Amino acid sequence: MTDSTGIMQRRCLVCRRQAGKAELLRLVVDDDGQVWPDVLQKAPGRGAYVCLQGECLTRIHDRQLGRAWKDSGIAQGQAALLQERAALAMLQLCRQSFRRLRSSLEIGRDAVMHRMWEKAPMLVLLACNAGAALRRQIEDACGKRQASGLNTTLVIFGDSATLGDIVERDVVSVLALNDSPACESLRQYCLWYGQLRETE
Numbered sequence: 001m002t003d004s005t006g007i008m009q010r011r012c013l014v015c016r017r018q019a020g021k022a023e024l025l026r027l028v029v030d031d032d033g034q035v036w037p038d039v040l041q042k043a044p045g046r047g048a049y050v051c052l053q054g055e056c057l058t059r060i061h062d063r064q065l066g067r068a069w070k071d072s073g074i075a076q077g078q079a080a081l082l083q084e085r086a087a088l089a090m091l092q093l094c095r096q097s098f099r100r101l102r103s104s105l106e107i108g109r110d111a112v113m114h115r116m117w118e119k120a121p122m123l124v125l126l127a128c129n130a131g132a133a134l135r136r137q138i139e140d141a142c143g144k145r146q147a148s149g150l151n152t153t154l155v156i157f158g159d160s161a162t163l164g165d166i167v168e169r170d171v172v173s174v175l176a177l178n179d180s181p182a183c184e185s186l187r188q189y190c191l192w193y194g195q196l197r198e199t200e
Helices: 062-068 078-100 109-115 132-147 160-166 181-198
Strands: 009-011 018-020 024-029 035-038 048-051 122-127 152-157 174-178
Touching: 024 062, 035 078, 062 078, 078 160, 078 181, 109 132, 109 174, 122 132, 122 160, 122 181, 132 152, 152 181
Parallel strands: 122 152
Antiparallel strands: 009 018, 024 035, 024 048, 122 174
């Protein structure tokens, strides 16, 4: 089904909210009854959808999955595995995207704070275990940019080891890049990953 603007709409299995396909995570089931996230929405077969706003993925249960694929023989315990599978899938996509955008990354406090002076839209990733002083400094700078009308997306991402891993460094507490159309999908993956980690 489509809305009045022609955007394909799907309904979340949990909250029943209807939204554009791009806002929802597609789920697919394999021949063994295992449910997997289809982040790129390209896997063959019938899909079901869940939104990642709020706690829908953490509230999903096996009965809902069974209803979505009535004749597929969903294996027991799939709901419990799904959040971790989704987080790992999005982390892998973030890693791949960052490899393509490596030349435009600013890594570390000084480099990120210097980039804050530019007027270009920014995507800023801050490790959840960053020190209190760094966190306050980055949040204040992002807030000032937003107050002055500059497009700034701040995502509290995994810990500093995870953030370092996706950009192939040891430990990274903060990084930033220009939020161009080329990193639209990266922004969505980062936001989803951050939301999943918040609900753990």
